[in-house]
Amino acid sequence: MLPVRLDRTRPEPLPAQLAAAVRGLVTDGTLSTGDRLPSSRALAADLHVARAVVEQAYDQLLAEAWVETRRGSGTFVASGEVLPVAPAAPRPATRTQRYVRLDAGTPWIDPRHLPGWRRAWREVSVARAPRGYPDALGLPELREALAERLARTRGLSVEPDEILVTAGTTDGLRQLLGVLGTGDVLVEDPGYRAAVETVRAVGRGVVDHPAVAPVTDLTGCVAAYVTPAHQHPLGRVMPAADRLSLLGAARAADAVVLEDDYDSEFRYDVAPVPALAALDRSRVAYLGTAAKSVGPGLRLGWLVAPPELHDRLLRRRVVTHDTPPWPTQRALLTLLRDGWVDRVVRTARRVYASRAPRVAAALGPHAELAGPLAGMYSTWLTRPDAARAARDAARAAGFDLPVLADYCRTARLSGLVVGFGGVTDAELDHALSVLAGSLGRHLGGR
Incomplete structure (x- = not known):
């Protein structure tokens, strides 16, 4: 039997105690691969x-x-190829320690799905590579799979030849900005920092717009960048009336709406x-x-542009091979064909659905939730001093998380953006204990 004592x-x-004890036996060498x-x-x-205590502990370790x-x-x-390289329980930060990131963009990938990932890359190794430069639109078979997925999951009916495969959202945004006419770009504030930097990097001006206010006028703007399904980082869903207002403003100004649909699948x-x-x-x-x-x-994404912009993008990509x-395109094709992506999304959705209420229970007494619980992070409004103190306390405990002010330009909002996708349950529970303790000390309850 195992040298374990439960208190x-x-x-x-008790299941958490048992899981922690087994982790310790592995890391100290008592248990080997x-x-x-x-x-x-x-x-x-x-x-x-x-028996349920042991089963729950084993499930967590699995x-x-x-x-x-x-x-x-x-x-x-x-086995060594899937075993974590460091203890799951976080330790105090040292000068050489890598912080556990509680960011808004790192997803949960269930380790039980790793064989499918490895299988995809084995298929890449034996697949026939294209002669010369790849198709400027992207791998044809991948675009077919993406068209099916967009119709099934996003209600977006498109032909494969209307899709351009990109190296991610910011790459697609950069390519779009390169074929638009002159003008500034309206960006939500607070909003996605990478989008702001991408707009600035191509020499365009950024027009700040309050993230929760409807867009009614795009005069002087060539485009508006928005995250309507799950506003980043406040979490708000754009109401139907605001959607119609935005589209009306875009038509009146002959502008384009740039929709970043970054995590819409993770509603629970x-x-x-x-x-x-x-x-x-x-x-x-x-x-x-x-x-x-x-x-x-993986650095992959996809872009469906209005017809005129699509033609401009394609002409440029034929020349630039961008x-x-x-x-990587071939690997994603295998993951989609095998149903791997669907399984990963379903599993992650269940994990997020269980973690989000735990975050709310820990932080709710001390801060205000900015939007509905969805996706792999939640944003909590609180005083600037309390937010900074909580961030510092988290960092001292080995965690790195952003404060809401990091996403603001002219907006005067403060709080914490707490990601819960790229961590283990043990790490999340420890981080929440640290954050709640810090907020409680500074605020004494909400």
Whole structure:
């Protein structure tokens, strides 16, 4: 049996205690890769706890990739290729330590789905590469798969040849800005920082617009960049009336709406909000990304532009070969065809649905939620001094998280933007304890 003791007087639940104990046995070398763990029935009997306690602990360790199951054989310490390289429980920060990021863009990828990822890259290794430069639109088979997915998940009916594969949202935005006429770009404030920097990098002016206010006038602007399904970072869904107002303003000014649909699949309170582009394909350029489903490191996205802009983009790409690498496109095709992306999204949605209420329970007594619970982060409004103190306390505990002021330009908002996708449950619980403690000390309750 395992050298483990559980303490019923401690506030931590017994499954959490057991999971932490097993992690410790792995990291201190008591358990090695491939060692078989006791059955849940046997360990429960040895520890004098309900079998459900052991099963919950094993499930948590499996989700964090500390253990793996083998059909008919039991539960084993995970092999080196999936075993975390550091303890899941966070430690105080040191000069050389890498901080655990509580950012708004890192998704949860269930370790149980890693075999599908490896299979995709094996298929890339034996696939026939294109002769010469790849298709300027992107891999044809990938565009077919993306067209099917957009129709099924976003209510956006497009032909494969209307899609341009990009190296992510900011790449698609940069390419769009390169074919637009002269003029500034309206950007939500607070808003996506990478979009602001992309607009500035191509020499265009940024017009700040309050993120929760309707857009009624785009005079002098060639485009408006928005995140209507889940405003980044306040979390608000753009109301129907505001959508119509924005489209009306774009038509009146002959401007283009640049819709960044970065995480619309991760609603767990209602069905995903339909894409703004579905209301007016002639006026909206749609930007999608694989960053929140497959992972940011893949650097792949897709762009559906109004016909005139599509033709300009294609002519430029034929000359510049400004397309993503063929191997990554081929890997995403396999992940879509195999249903891997759908499975990853469903799993992540369940994880976010369970984590979001825990974040709300910890921070709700001390701060105000800025928008509905959705996606892989939530934003909490509080005083500037309290936000800064909470950020500093988190950093001292080994966590790095942004404050809302980082996303503001002229807006006068303060608070915390708490991401809960790219962490383990143990890391999240520890971070929330630190944040709640700091906010409580500074505010004494909401």
